[in-house]
Amino acid sequence: MKIIFTSKGKDWDSKIDPRFGRTEFILTYDTEKDLLENYDNSSVAEEAHGAGPRTAKIIYDLTPDVLITGNGPGNNAISVLNELKMEIYTGAENLSIKEALEAYKKGTLNKFNN
Amino acid sequence: MKVAIASGKGGTGKTTISTNLSAYLAEKRSVVLADLDVEEPNAKLFLDIELAKSEIKYKMIPEWNENCSLCGLCQEVCNFNAVIKLNTQIMVLPELCHSCYACSELCPENSLKMIPQKIGIMNIYKSDGLDFIESKMDIGQEQAVPLITKTKDYIKNNFDNKVLAIFDSPPGTSCPVIEVIKDCDLILLVTEPTPFGLHDLKLAIETAKQLHKPCAVIINRAEQGNLLINKFCAAENIDIIAEIPNDRQIATLYSGGQLLYNELPEVKKQLQNIEDYIDLFNYGGSYA
Amino acid sequence: MHEIVFISGKGGTGKTSITASFAYLLADKCVVADCDVDAANMHLLLDPVKLSEEDFYSGVVPGIDYNRCNNCGACADVCRFNAINEQDGKYAINIIDCEGCGYCARVCPSGAIIMEENNVGKYFVSNTRLKNTMVHAHLKIGAENSGKLVAKVKKEAVHAAKNNGKEFVLVDGSPGIGCPVISSLSGADFVVIVTEPTVSGFHDLKRVYELVKKFGLKAGCIINKSDLNLNITNEISCYLDEEKIVHLSDIKYDQSFSKAIIEGKTIAEYNPGIAEQLSENWTEIISHLN
Numbered sequence: 001m002k003i004i005f006t007s008k009g010k011d012w013d014s015k016i017d018p019r020f021g022r023t024e025f026i027l028t029y030d031t032e033k034d035l036l037e038n039y040d041n042s043s044v045a046e047e048a049h050g051a052g053p054r055t056a057k058i059i060y061d062l063t064p065d066v067l068i069t070g071n072g073p074g075n076n077a078i079s080v081l082n083e084l085k086m087e088i089y090t091g092a093e094n095l096s097i098k099e100a101l102e103a104y105k106k107g108t109l110n111k112f113n114n
Numbered sequence: 115m116k117v118a119i120a121s122g123k124g125g126t127g128k129t130t131i132s133t134n135l136s137a138y139l140a141e142k143r144s145v146v147l148a149d150l151d152v153e154e155p156n157a158k159l160f161l162d163i164e165l166a167k168s169e170i171k172y173k174m175i176p177e178w179n180e181n182c183s184l185c186g187l188c189q190e191v192c193n194f195n196a197v198i199k200l201n202t203q204i205m206v207l208p209e210l211c212h213s214c215y216a217c218s219e220l221c222p223e224n225s226l227k228m229i230p231q232k233i234g235i236m237n238i239y240k241s242d243g244l245d246f247i248e249s250k251m252d253i254g255q256e257q258a259v260p261l262i263t264k265t266k267d268y269i270k271n272n273f274d275n276k277v278l279a280i281f282d283s284p285p286g287t288s289c290p291v292i293e294v295i296k297d298c299d300l301i302l303l304v305t306e307p308t309p310f311g312l313h314d315l316k317l318a319i320e321t322a323k324q325l326h327k328p329c330a331v332i333i334n335r336a337e338q339g340n341l342l343i344n345k346f347c348a349a350e351n352i353d354i355i356a357e358i359p360n361d362r363q364i365a366t367l368y369s370g371g372q373l374l375y376n377e378l379p380e381v382k383k384q385l386q387n388i389e390d391y392i393d394l395f396n397y398g399g400s401y402a
Numbered sequence: 403m404h405e406i407v408f409i410s411g412k413g414g415t416g417k418t419s420i421t422a423s424f425a426y427l428l429a430d431k432c433v434v435a436d437c438d439v440d441a442a443n444m445h446l447l448l449d450p451v452k453l454s455e456e457d458f459y460s461g462v463v464p465g466i467d468y469n470r471c472n473n474c475g476a477c478a479d480v481c482r483f484n485a486i487n488e489q490d491g492k493y494a495i496n497i498i499d500c501e502g503c504g505y506c507a508r509v510c511p512s513g514a515i516i517m518e519e520n521n522v523g524k525y526f527v528s529n530t531r532l533k534n535t536m537v538h539a540h541l542k543i544g545a546e547n548s549g550k551l552v553a554k555v556k557k558e559a560v561h562a563a564k565n566n567g568k569e570f571v572l573v574d575g576s577p578g579i580g581c582p583v584i585s586s587l588s589g590a591d592f593v594v595i596v597t598e599p600t601v602s603g604f605h606d607l608k609r610v611y612e613l614v615k616k617f618g619l620k621a622g623c624i625i626n627k628s629d630l631n632l633n634i635t636n637e638i639s640c641y642l643d644e645e646k647i648v649h650l651s652d653i654k655y656d657q658s659f660s661k662a663i664i665e666g667k668t669i670a671e672y673n674p675g676i677a678e679q680l681s682e683n684w685t686e687i688i689s690h691l692n
Contacts, residue, residue, distance in 0.1 A: 122441060123413055123414075123441035123443070124412060124413015124414055124441065124577055125412065125413035125414010125415065126413075126414065129602070153578055153579070153580070154411075154412065154578065154602075154606060154609075156601075156602040156605070159601045159602060159605075191504070191505070191508060193461075193462065193502060193503050193504045194503070212501050212503055213482060214482055214483075214501060214503035214505050215480070215482055215505070216480075216503055216504070216505040216508065219480070220508065220509075253579075253609075256580055256581060285413055285440070285441065285577070286440040286441065287440070287541075287543050287544065288440060288541075288544065288545065288546040288547065289544065289546050292498060292544055296498070306660070307664075308660050308663040308664055309443075309446045309663055309664065309666060310418070310441075310443045310446060310663055313443060313446055314441055314443070317543070320543050321543050321544070324498075324543055324544070325498075335660070340664070342664070360657075360660075362655065365627070365630055365655065366630055366631065368600060369598075369599055369600040369601070369627075369630045369631035369634060370601070370631055370633075370634075371600075371601045
């Protein structure tokens with residue numbers, strides 16, 4: 001299974017980035033390989049418009065099963081993400097990536113419905 | 115003749131001036147008032163007027179058909195992230211589209227045809243002497259300019275140029291304001307005598323100058339002895355054509371959505387000053 | 403570090419005066435971010451001294467290289483915004499009408515149109531007279547505030563707060579319900595909505611709260627000029643209860659708001675009663691933070 005986090009840094013101790021479109025990093029955790037990889041998303045911050053769908057497209061290409069983020073994606077980004085069968089969880093701001101993964105496993109994050 | 119009522123910042127009293135002036139003038143002549151603050155139109159709240167008809171307004175966006183090799187050129191040419199290439203389809207995000215037609219016309223397979231998409235609604239109200247037109251952007255739409263353009267087109271096509279058209283403009287100095295004022299004959303800037311008001315007035319005057327538009331100033335919430343705006347306008351050689359006093363009764367009437375001039379003779383007098391100025395301007399005279 | 407965002411939906415409710423008052427009460431404990439970039443007024447009250455400034459770019463604009471242009475007019479043909487016209491036998495771009503779509507540059511057969519980053523203004527990091535650090539911006543005429551600019555101002559503010567060990571970032575948020583206000587709200591720990599009891603004030607409060615709710619943010623509300631229309635103040639109070647928005651306080655209609663602005667002061671400096679009220683509100687806001 002592949003889990004994606006919007007993150008302010010590259011490792012397990014980094015904080016979740018509450019922003020979706022302009023998140024600094026996208027972290028991918030492959031549960032089978034127990035491997036955490038990072039994607040530097042800072043170029044999207046340079047987009048004047050449509051940062052949300054741009055980030056959503058990058059995540060789409062990474063084909064995750066689960067997305068864990070903070071405030072949650074906007075409507076345009078959701079249209080793109082909905083094309084994959086992925087579960088989206090919000091409310092993980094203030095947590096580290098490690099803590100967000102634990103919270104996900106315990107089922108304490110909010111499931112995002114749209 | 116087209117007159118825009120504008121201001122650098124929100125909350126200075128643009129809508130108060132537009133609605134009172136239009137209703138007052140409509141007692142004597144034909145007036146059309148357009149609320150072009152299409153993101154937050156509020157003028158209707160102050161007018162007792164009947165809806166005559168409504169028109170849906172559209173912009174053009176691309177629609178994908180499956181006759182497509184997914185080459186991705188459309189995504190590449192879109193500067194607004196409005197066209198996204200996915201594994202089995204091209205997705206169009208209508209709110210982000212600026213209707214530039216690049217994706218549609220450059221597509222080698224003709225897979226993106228331009229079709230109309232609803233962006234808002236234009237309501238046309240009528241009473242004796244006053245036509246009131248209000249356009250409201252749909253929630254989720256991000257661009258005000260196309261709807262403003264369409265509303266101005268309606269007025270151009272349906273009213274004689276002799277009818278006085280008053281445009282209640284959105285606040286600020288960005289694209290929607292420029293779209294409103296760029297083909298007006300005169301811009302009336304509403305401000306208040308505080309450093310905030312003065313700062314934003316300077317920006318608004320700068321905007322009018324860049325577009326080579328004549329402008330004059332209306333001071334709202336004027337106070338005796340406070341000459342902040344007067345001094346600035348004297349130095350810049352800009353006419354102050356009316357001063358609406360800072361009066362708690364005005365604020366109370368406004369809060370309940372009521373017009374002011376029937377209750378307050380001083381307001382009526384100031385509206386008359388504005389009319390005199392507009393007429394003088396229209397006949398090519400200068401204001402002494 | 404906590405981020406508190408002040409919004410209002412409608413202009414003229416006193417949002418900037420109230421945000422600046424909290425900046426006065428917190429002094430060197432906070433960084434102020436002015437994201438109301440279209441009507442940036444905070445600097446008039448806080449009198450910032452600039453420490454650094456940087457250019458800000460948003461979107462792209464075309465420019466014609468006349469050494470390469472063969473005057474074919476393909477650019478003008480494809481432009482849907484009538485931004486390219488022939489003047490004195492040469493094609494020229496009217497930047498005010500240009501949307502920055504770049505279609506002209508793509509179809510130019512001689513590569514004479516170059517899209518350049520659009521310099522829309524500057525942003526600054528400053529120290530204020532009230533000992534706050536402040537991040538603010540100045541846009542050129544016709545330039546539009548954007549989610550990108552707001553994100554940039556906020557990022558600089560958070561950066562300054564972290565580097566200097568400040569506890570709070572106070573964000574004077576953008577108006578309306580579009581992209582800039584979404585960007586203002588993104589990452590907020592608490593949202594303060596400043597409203598007034600007028601038909602338009604209440605209308606805009608409801609519209610902007612829909613957004614706050616969508617992002618699942620905690621919010622409180624200050625009703626300014628509360629005695630102007632007691633019926634609407636009552637309606638707003640009921641709405642706040644229903645939506646579980648913290649009703650922070652009612653501030654009575656007070657001429658000292660504009661008097662304070664005229665003297666270049668925050669309302670809290672000018673009126674001790676309001677200062678005390680806002681100080682209690684701050685205690686309440688903090689109790690809602692994690």
